[in-house]
Amino acid sequence: MSIVSIVLASLVAVEFFYIFYLESIATKSNKTRKVFNINKDDQANETVVTLFKNQGIYNGLLGVLILIAVFYLHNIVVTGLLMGYIILVAVYGAVTSQPKILLMQGGLPILTLISLFFK
Template identity: 55%
Template sequence: MTILTIILSLLVALEFFYIMYLETFATSSKTTSRVFNMGKEELERSSVQTLFKNQGIYNGLIGLGLIYAIFFSSAQLEIVRLLLIYIILVALYGSLTSNKKIILTQGGLAILALISSFF
């Protein structure tokens, strides 16, 4: 893998760790409210907090998977590409069902990283 792909993939991992932080540890913060365009009252609901925390764990594991693939895997490129494609598909689904910006905000770096992995 090129240095560019590694850097972009690490940035994607950091992005997913940040999303995990917002969803799991700062569930009802002002920042989470702004990022997810939800009122603080909504974010403080027990059911929403449970859903966010669960989703946050998934996002953290995606970040962890990228870190593992980059630094420890013998199939580095294959696993990184697989995770990047997964991220892009989830972002595409989110842009179709929730907010059109998601393809860029959640998938933009992943798209760039995936493209760079072919050069």
Template identity: 50%
Template structure:
């Protein structure tokens, strides 16, 4: 069970590093527009780029926290569960605030699975 939790947690971290990449380094790319359902003109807006970059750093730090917790903290299950619950809550907020109910599954789907596995482990 611990191996599955570790693998899925690493996948959550990779997902958040990818989101960080889109928001921080590829703010005007077509992939960023597709993922966030935004036009090229919206992505060119300097205010949007600033907001994206700030949000990207947040997502990158979430990924770092997951990896740090996995590999450098003893008895990491409680800390890992707290991070996954945080991701789930942010995904729920995103779903309700945007009107797109699938965001919770897109952003927090793997985190939900990890949290469930942590609770039954």
């Protein structure tokens, strides 16, 4: 795996750790409200908070899996599969929620996936 791929994949992991932070730790912060475009009433709703925290765990663990694939397994295929998964989720989010999600959540993974084809 090239140094460019390693750096890009690491940045994707950092992005997902940040999403984890917003969703699971800073759930009721102004930054979380702004990033996810939710209103104060929804943000105060305990059911929404619980759902956010649950989703955050998924994102945090995805970041961990990326780091394992890159630094422990040194596996281009696993890293590529994880990037493909993230891209598909970003496409779904763009179609069902906000089109900008494709670039916000999928931009770095797209670049990472492309970089994996070059040595």
